[in-house]
Amino acid sequence: MSSLKIIHNHKNCIGCNACVLIAPQSWRMNQKTGKSELIGAEKKGNLFITDIFECDKQANQDAAEACPMNIIKISS
Numbered sequence: 001m002s003s004l005k006i007i008h009n010h011k012n013c014i015g016c017n018a019c020v021l022i023a024p025q026s027w028r029m030n031q032k033t034g035k036s037e038l039i040g041a042e043k044k045g046n047l048f049i050t051d052i053f054e055c056d057k058q059a060n061q062d063a064a065e066a067c068p069m070n071i072i073k074i075s076s
């Protein structure tokens, strides 16, 4: 079981779509809110958190680097 987590500060998302393009296995756009969503994530306050597998780490690191709001974090 992976202990890698992605954390998304959803409130500050501007819906630029970069994370969805780079890591579609983990991200999708919500057309109603105009913000991205971390697939399968649990809400904790303003944050959404989910576990990811090691094989999805690189794509999510790339998404985190591409995010213009710097609101995607990866922790282990």
Ligand code: SF4
Pocket: 012, 013, 014, 015, 016, 017, 018, 019, 020, 035, 036, 063, 066, 067, 068, 069, 070, 071, 072
């Ligand atoms: S890259 Fe960042 S700002 Fe852009 S949609 Fe994803 S989380 Fe939101």
